Amino acid sequence: xxxxxxxxxxxxxxxxxxxxxxxxxxxxxxxxxxxxxxxxxxxxxxxxxxxxxxxxxxxxxxxxxxxxxxxxxxxxxxxxxxxxxxxxxxxxxxxxxxxxxxxxxxxxxxxxxxxxxxxxxxxxxxxxxxxxxxxxxxxxxxxxxxxxxxxxxxxxxxxxxxxxxxxxxxxxxxxxxxxxxxxxxxxxxxxxxxxxxxxxxxxxxxxxxxxxxxxxxxxxxxxxxxxxxxxxxxxx
Amino acid sequence: xxxxxxxxxxxxxxxxxxxxxxxxxxxxxxxxxxxxxxxxxxxxxxxxxxxxxxxxxxxxxxxxxxxxxxxxxxxxxxxxxxxxxxxxxxxxxxxxxxxxxxxxxxxxxxxxxxxxxxxxxxxxxxxxxxxxxxxxxxxxxxxxxxxxxxxxxxxxxxxxxxxxxxxxxxxxxxxxxxxxxxxxxxxxxxxxxxxxxxxxxxxxxxxxxxxxxxxxxxxxxxxxxxxxxxxxxxxxxxxxxxxxxxxxxxxxxxxxxxxxxxxxxxxxxxxxxxxxxxxxxxxxxxxxxxxxxxxxxxxxxxxxxxxxxxxxxxxxxxxxxxxxxxxxxxxxxxxxxx
Numbered sequence: 379x380x381x382x383x384x385x386x387x388x389x390x391x392x393x394x395x396x397x398x399x400x401x402x403x404x405x406x407x408x409x410x411x412x413x414x415x416x417x418x419x420x421x422x423x424x425x426x427x428x429x430x431x432x433x434x435x436x437x438x439x440x441x442x443x444x445x446x447x448x449x450x451x452x453x454x455x456x457x458x459x460x461x462x463x464x465x466x467x468x469x470x471x472x473x474x475x476x477x478x479x480x481x482x483x484x485x486x487x488x489x490x491x492x493x494x495x496x497x498x499x500x501x502x503x504x505x506x507x508x509x510x511x512x513x514x515x516x517x518x519x520x521x522x523x524x525x526x527x528x529x530x531x532x533x534x535x536x537x538x539x540x541x542x543x544x545x546x547x548x549x550x551x552x553x554x555x556x557x558x559x560x561x562x563x564x565x566x567x568x569x570x571x572x573x574x575x576x577x578x579x580x581x582x583x584x585x586x587x588x589x590x591x592x593x594x595x596x597x598x599x600x601x602x603x604x605x606x607x608x609x610x611x612x613x614x
Numbered sequence: 615x616x617x618x619x620x621x622x623x624x625x626x627x628x629x630x631x632x633x634x635x636x637x638x639x640x641x642x643x644x645x646x647x648x649x650x651x652x653x654x655x656x657x658x659x660x661x662x663x664x665x666x667x668x669x670x671x672x673x674x675x676x677x678x679x680x681x682x683x684x685x686x687x688x689x690x691x692x693x694x695x696x697x698x699x700x701x702x703x704x705x706x707x708x709x710x711x712x713x714x715x716x717x718x719x720x721x722x723x724x725x726x727x728x729x730x731x732x733x734x735x736x737x738x739x740x741x742x743x744x745x746x747x748x749x750x751x752x753x754x755x756x757x758x759x760x761x762x763x764x765x766x767x768x769x770x771x772x773x774x775x776x777x778x779x780x781x782x783x784x785x786x787x788x789x790x791x792x793x794x795x796x797x798x799x800x801x802x803x804x805x806x807x808x809x810x811x812x813x814x815x816x817x818x819x820x821x822x823x824x825x826x827x828x829x830x831x832x833x834x835x836x837x838x839x840x841x842x843x844x845x846x847x848x849x850x851x852x853x854x855x856x857x858x859x860x861x862x863x864x865x866x867x868x869x870x871x872x873x874x875x876x877x878x879x880x881x882x883x884x885x886x887x888x889x890x891x892x893x894x895x896x897x898x899x900x901x902x903x904x905x906x907x908x909x910x911x912x913x914x915x916x917x918x919x920x921x922x923x924x925x926x927x928x929x930x931x932x933x934x935x936x937x938x939x940x941x942x943x944x945x946x947x948x949x950x951x952x
Contacts, residue, residue, distance in 0.1 A: 452813070452819055452823075453817075453821045454818035456816070456817055456818055464817070468814035468817070470806060470810045470811065472806055472874075473810075481800070482801065484819050526729070565709055
């Protein structure tokens, strides 16, 4: 088996006195879209934040391409080609769409410009509202901007936290189409509650429950396991 | 090059030009003094806006930099001689001391939450005030001291205030455009990002600490330059320059004019200084005007109610909303045609 792109090994993360992640283990192979599933409060968002160093693991390890990044500052993790689309989208409300994109661009080289062009083709609304402040965008547009912004640099791994949250079904469909295209270019870890979206996009899955990684496998397996879906995802 | 300048820049330049002509139309000593005060505090309030409005850093001791600037130039010129080289040396001393203090305050606290910076600057300002009060041999203590400024060749004694007026105006204009350039640069956008969501900026690959320290230093140095101009315009300095009231004035000017606008603090400075002057002048009409702060408080409440984003901020917001509505209408028209 080849070295995984991302490996989380026995990670324990505390937020204040609360023990959120409890010995979490998981791996992400290059080119795959890995889903983190589970009910609210299972620790999915904290897992992404732990990978990004925003809530660093107090014990255990996070490896990117074999390199231990457990105690690496967030900005250095981002520079290693890890893009992060947070749950609240993290749009800078007073900056325009264009400025939001420019702030994110680490380089002004041709490759970055190409990715910018590609992102604007993927999300034409961003081009249309280029000079509009981020705060005035609709929920769907903010999500598109957040994804495009995380992807504008050379990204080896994209962490996306609940992109369908609060969006109308028609917008969710657009986001699904966009992530489908993005996964052809990079490895993705997706936290998602919307099983329809998860099922369409995922290659592998990990189910988290109360901060523990309780099950993992390929999506086909999950689809066939009604008991698992009912028990941990409330579907069925 | 000419065409690339924004409309707003032309408006600012036009206003600056009109202000430049003012002393030749109204050569009144008190009027010039009032205008100089407006310019000086506009620079000071703009430096505060860089911290608060663009980076979200609250300082309770910004007066410390103002005081450092005022004392640096005053002590240098009184100890050496009243020449231009002494003045320039005073400016250099002001820049170095304020830069070092701002750097240390930033490095020590900006890694922590914003209120630590506020508390440390408050403590440092208190310390500088204490030193200024106790070190009487240098600072003159509470009473302060007067000093001479360089003679201007070919300028009559009566016209010296005009020269100071023009010099202060020019300084304000240059510093305004410098700060405007800074805030509109990629660095300025990162600062706005830090103000809005610093974790998000870090997730985009930026180490935020150097940005915060840099803006602390820039803001501190500009505040010190305002202090230099203040001392030179009065030819006098005392410990009041370190008073917390000076910081509160900058805060009020920024809030009244509009946080994060740069033009707002200039307007805020004009409103506060003019209110102070004219409301106090009305004391002969009714005793209540002696307490100008009471009436200013009412003005402040009205501004906050009717201009929640400050005067300039609210106007900018309304203009932007209008522009967006027009754009939506255009898009709708275009869609109807198609």
